[in-house]
Amino acid sequence: MNFHDVSFPLAIAFHSTGGPGRRTEIVTLGSGHEERNAVWAGSRRRYDIGSGIRTLDDLSAVIAFFEARAGQLYGFRFRDFADGKSCAPGATPAATDQALGTGDGATREFQLRKAYADTAASHVRDIVKPVAGSVLVAVDGVAPGGGFAVDAATGLVTFDAAPVEDAALTAGFLFDTPVRFDTDTLSVNLASVALGEVASIPLTEILL
Numbered sequence: 737m738n739f740h741d742v743s744f745p746l747a748i749a750f751h752s753t754g755g756p757g758r759r760t761e762i763v764t765l766g767s768g769h770e771e772r773n774a775v776w777a778g779s780r781r782r783y784d785i786g787s788g789i790r791t792l793d794d795l796s797a798v799i800a801f802f803e804a805r806a807g808q809l810y811g812f813r814f815r816d817f818a819d820g821k822s823c824a825p826g827a828t829p830a831a832t833d834q835a836l837g838t839g840d841g842a843t844r845e846f847q848l849r850k851a852y853a854d855t856a857a858s859h860v861r862d863i864v865k866p867v868a869g870s871v872l873v874a875v876d877g878v879a880p881g882g883g884f885a886v887d888a889a890t891g892l893v894t895f896d897a898a899p900v901e902d903a904a905l906t907a908g909f910l911f912d913t914p915v916r917f918d919t920d921t922l923s924v925n926l927a928s929v930a931l932g933e934v935a936s937i938p939l940t941e942i943l944l
Contacts, residue, residue, distance in 0.1 A: 754783030829908035839899030
C-alpha cells in the first residue's frame with residue numbers, strides 16, 4: 737500500500753475534529769421493530785483538519801504536506817489526541833495498560849492492541865503505527881529490561897526468546913492512526929483564514 741511513514745504536523749492535528757465511525761445496516765420491520773447488522777467488523781476514523789488551521793503559516797504547512805502526499809495517493813501518520821495512548825489521554829502510558837498476549841513457550845511475535853470495553857461488550861483494535869521509542873512491555877507485570885524489539889511500522893513486538901507458557905504479556909504505548917487525505921483538492925479562502933474559518937479538509941483512516 738502507498739504509505740509515507742511521516743507524521744502530520746502535531747500542532748495542527750491538536751485542533752482538528754473527528755473520531756471513530758461505524759457502518760450499520762438497519763431494517764425496520766412492519767411491526768416497527770428493527771434488525772441491525774454491522775457491515776464493518778471495526779470502526780474507521782474520520783477527521784477534519786480545517787479547524788486546526790489558525791494562521792497562513794499553518795495553511796502553508798498543510799499545502800506542503802498535501803502536495804508531498806500527492807493528495808489522496810499516499811497515506812501518513814496522524815495523531816488523535818483524544819485516542820493516541822494505551823491509557824487515558826491525561827495519563828502516562830504504563831507497561832501494564834493493555835493485554836499483548838499470553839506466552840506459550842513458542843510464539844515470539846505479538847501484535848500491539850488496544851481494548852475498548854465496558855460491562856456489556858468490548859472491541860479490540862490492532863495498533864499498527866506505534867510511536868517509535870514509546871512502547872513499554874511487561875511479562876507477568878514486570879518489565880523485562882530488554883529482550884524484545886518493536887517494529888514501529890507494523891506494531892509487532894518480537895521477543896528474543898519466546899515467553900514461557902501462561903505468561904501474561906502487557907504493553908503501554910503512544911500511537912498514530914494511519915490516514916490519507918479524503919480529497920484531491922484544497923480550496924481555501926485566504927480571507928477565511930484571517931478570520932479563523934477554513935473550509936473542510938477531510939482525512940479518513942486507512943486499513944493496513
